[in-house]
Amino acid sequence: MRFVPVFLLFFTIICHAEVAIIVHPSNTSNIDTDAISRVFLGKAKTLADGTAVIPVGQSGDTAVADEFNTKVLGKSSSQLKAYWSQLVFTGKGTPPKEVSSDADVISLVAANPNIIGYINANAVTEKVKVIAKP
Amino acid sequence: MFKGFLPIVVLSLMTSQPALAFEYKFNGFVSLVGARIISGSGGSDEFPMGRECPCFVADYNSGALYEDGKTVFDHESRAGLQLNLSFSDQLSLITQVVARSYSEDINLEWVYLSWDLTSDWTVQVGRKRIPIYYYSEFQDVGIAYMWARPPQTLYGWEASNYNGASVRYTSSFGDWSLRASVYGGNEEVKDAGYNTIYFDEDQDSRWKNILGGDIEVSRDWFTGRLIVMTSENSNTNRPDDPAYYSPPMEQTIIGLALNADFGDWFLLSEINLNQRDFVGDDFLVKAPAYQFGVGYRFGKWTPFFSWSRYWESVNTDPDTYAPERFIDTSFTLRYDLNSSMALKFQYDDLSDESKSDFVGDTQLITIAFDMVF
Numbered sequence: 001m002r003f004v005p006v007f008l009l010f011f012t013i014i015c016h017a018e019v020a021i022i023v024h025p026s027n028t029s030n031i032d033t034d035a036i037s038r039v040f041l042g043k044a045k046t047l048a049d050g051t052a053v054i055p056v057g058q059s060g061d062t063a064v065a066d067e068f069n070t071k072v073l074g075k076s077s078s079q080l081k082a083y084w085s086q087l088v089f090t091g092k093g094t095p096p097k098e099v100s101s102d103a104d105v106i107s108l109v110a111a112n113p114n115i116i117g118y119i120n121a122n123a124v125t126e127k128v129k130v131i132a133k134p
Numbered sequence: 135m136f137k138g139f140l141p142i143v144v145l146s147l148m149t150s151q152p153a154l155a156f157e158y159k160f161n162g163f164v165s166l167v168g169a170r171i172i173s174g175s176g177g178s179d180e181f182p183m184g185r186e187c188p189c190f191v192a193d194y195n196s197g198a199l200y201e202d203g204k205t206v207f208d209h210e211s212r213a214g215l216q217l218n219l220s221f222s223d224q225l226s227l228i229t230q231v232v233a234r235s236y237s238e239d240i241n242l243e244w245v246y247l248s249w250d251l252t253s254d255w256t257v258q259v260g261r262k263r264i265p266i267y268y269y270s271e272f273q274d275v276g277i278a279y280m281w282a283r284p285p286q287t288l289y290g291w292e293a294s295n296y297n298g299a300s301v302r303y304t305s306s307f308g309d310w311s312l313r314a315s316v317y318g319g320n321e322e323v324k325d326a327g328y329n330t331i332y333f334d335e336d337q338d339s340r341w342k343n344i345l346g347g348d349i350e351v352s353r354d355w356f357t358g359r360l361i362v363m364t365s366e367n368s369n370t371n372r373p374d375d376p377a378y379y380s381p382p383m384e385q386t387i388i389g390l391a392l393n394a395d396f397g398d399w400f401l402l403s404e405i406n407l408n409q410r411d412f413v414g415d416d417f418l419v420k421a422p423a424y425q426f427g428v429g430y431r432f433g434k435w436t437p438f439f440s441w442s443r444y445w446e447s448v449n450t451d452p453d454t455y456a457p458e459r460f461i462d463t464s465f466t467l468r469y470d471l472n473s474s475m476a477l478k479f480q481y482d483d484l485s486d487e488s489k490s491d492f493v494g495d496t497q498l499i500t501i502a503f504d505m506v507f
Contacts, residue, residue: 034309034354043311043352045253045304052253060473074397077473078434085278085506088161089216090271091228091248091258092302092313 017063018121019071022105022128024113027051031116033134037072039116041083042093055096056108056117064102068118071134157220162507165276167210167283169500171202176486177494182334188494190484192283194290197327198236200498208235210283210502214243214274224250232274237327243274243295256302264296264341265317265348268359268391268404276504280402280429280466282480283500285442287462288406288423292328292339292367293321314349326369335372341365342382355396361389367410384411402427402440417450419457429466436468445487456490478502 021036023029029047038044040055047053058065060077069080087093099105102123109115110127124130169192177187185201192198198209216230230244246260263271269284276282283289298319305312326339346363366382389406408421422445429438441464446457466480480500486493 038306038311043304044306076431076470078470078476079431081473081506082278085163085275086272089163089214089230089275089278090263091244091246092304094159094218 017067019064019067019118019134020121020124020130021068021072021116021118021132021134022109022124023116023131024109025127025129026113027129027131031131033072033132036116036132037074040068040073040096042087042095052114054112054115056105056115057096057098058102058105058118059098059100062100064118064120065098068134072118159218159220160215161218162213162215163275163277163505164213164507165211165274165502165504166207167276167500167502168205168207169200169209169282169498170205171200171496171498174202174494174496176491178491182332183330187492188496190482190496190498191286191290191331191493193236194286194328194331195292195294196234196236197330199331199493200496202496211235212274216244254303254305256304257299258302259299261295261297262300262317263294264321264344264363265315265346265361266291266363266387267389267406268393270294275506276478276502277474277476277506280427280436280438280468280478281440281464282466282478282502285425285440285462285464287442287444287460287484288404288425290328292326292369293323293341296321296341296344298344310351310353312349312351314347316347318343318345320344329369337372338370338378339367340369340378340382341367341385346387355394357391357393357395359389359391361387363387379414381414384413385409386411398431400429400431402429412455415450415454417448417455419446419448419455421446421458434470436466436470438466438468440464440466452489456488456492458492459487459489461485461487474507475503475505478504 029049029051031047035047039053069075069077084095102119105117105119106125106128109117121133171190174188177189181187188202190200192200192209200209212232212234214230214232218226218228220226226248228244228246228248231240232243233240244262246258246262248256248258250256265271267289269279272278273284273289296319298317300315300317302315321341323339325336329337329339344365348359348361350359365385367385368378368382370376371379386409391404394401404425406423410419425442427438427440429436443461445459448455448457462482462484464480464482466478469477471477482498484496486495
């Protein structure tokens with residue numbers, strides 16, 4: 001009977017990119033997914049403890065961005081574009097900078113304690129700290 | 135390598151050192167909109183500019199209106215281009231120009247300097263949109279909302295922009311996010327499009343001493359926005375008098391928008407109380423307006439139902455001022471071609487309950503293609 005859950009787990013892994021949200025290893029702030037969502041939607045520029053935080057996303061056409069947007073922000077790519085269009089064209093905000101690979105996100109996060117990013121969970125290295133796998 | 139290297143340089147400039155040069159970014163939007171009245175009745179037979187009603191006002195601000203029996207694509211179609219020049223982390227210049235098929239001019243809708251005093255406080259000086267209604271500031275950007283056009287029962291007056299300044303405060307408290315602003319300025323519109331709906335002769339409009347504030351709070355699925363604004367409005371009265379009518383009419387607006395978005399289901403609502411005190415002629419026009427909408431997202435498809443009502447009452451006889459009253463019931467089907475492009479099909483049933491012959495009752499169908507880049 002045990003093969004069923006194992007099969008389901010495997011199925012989950014191949015169908016969805018598992019996302020890891022990463023920060024600099026020195027970052028000890030307590031960050032929950034709601035706070036991450038507010039930062040990536042431009043609603044907050046600091047964490048609860050007052051630390052400044054800079055979100056870095058990945059290109060909208062990547063599976064990991066899609067997964068992050070759906071799971072953490074609760075928005076489809078169309079909804080997210082509509083949301084940012086309201087802010088961009090009214091001078092109220094700009095979307096997070098986007099890079100095009102997990103390695104780029106890791107380089108940025110490893111170099112700056114204020115940056116928060118997300119990558120495929122299987123790309124995590126010791127240069128960064130995983131704070132959530134939503 | 136190069137693709138990754140460049141953002142790293144830009145980010146490290148942004149975060150660790152004062153920038154040595156400016157950055158720039160272009161964004162833009164396009165909406166192609168066509169519509170046709172499929173049936174209608176009533177309406178004035180002496181409508182200004184020789185236009186024939188029953189008719190449907192596409193855009194009060196430009197004065198574009200759909201006449202019976204004509205399919206047109208040049209009343210609401212538009213394209214906008216925004217350039218954002220950042221001189222430093224704190225200081226940027228934003229310019230947005232919009233070309234509209236209905237007018238020959240390319241309009242400078244926005245041009246302002248934006249200065250972040252702190253991470254919470256921003257000062258902006260220049261030309262901006264007046265944030266009267268929830269969708270006012272981005273009503274040119276079709277991709278950002280559900281309708282083919284925000285309901286004209288609420289949206290659209292003589293002025294849509296102002297020259298002035300605003301101060302904004304953005305913060306979050308626990309799970310709540312807050313955005314609040316105060317603004318002030320003036321606007322003068324030569325040969326205002328709005329006035330072509332009412333007068334044969336071109337008339338200028340002026341909103342002086344615009345003063346307003348808004349506060350928006352959001353948490354999870356909830357967004358609420360409260361606004362208050364006052365201004366002193368006047369028009370020219372050609373051919374009798376090319377000067378602005380004095381004393382100006384005193385306008386007061388209070389508005390509340392409450393939206394709920396549960397991911398698939400969403401509810402939109404807006405209540406707006408507009409009061410226009412014609413102090414020179416000793417009468418007062420009160421115009422409560424309401425809009426309620428509900429939609430459901432099925433993947434790329436979103437059916438959306440909306441009801442809106444604009445209902446003037448006046449404390450003088452209808453010969454002095456005939457109250458305008460409308461109910462617009464609409465159904466929109468939006469299809470997201472991809473994250474940056476959408477098609478919309480909309481049916482509007484407009485009931486004209488005004489106390490004089492005006493636009494008449496109409497049923498309108500609209501097709502719109504919206505994109506951003």
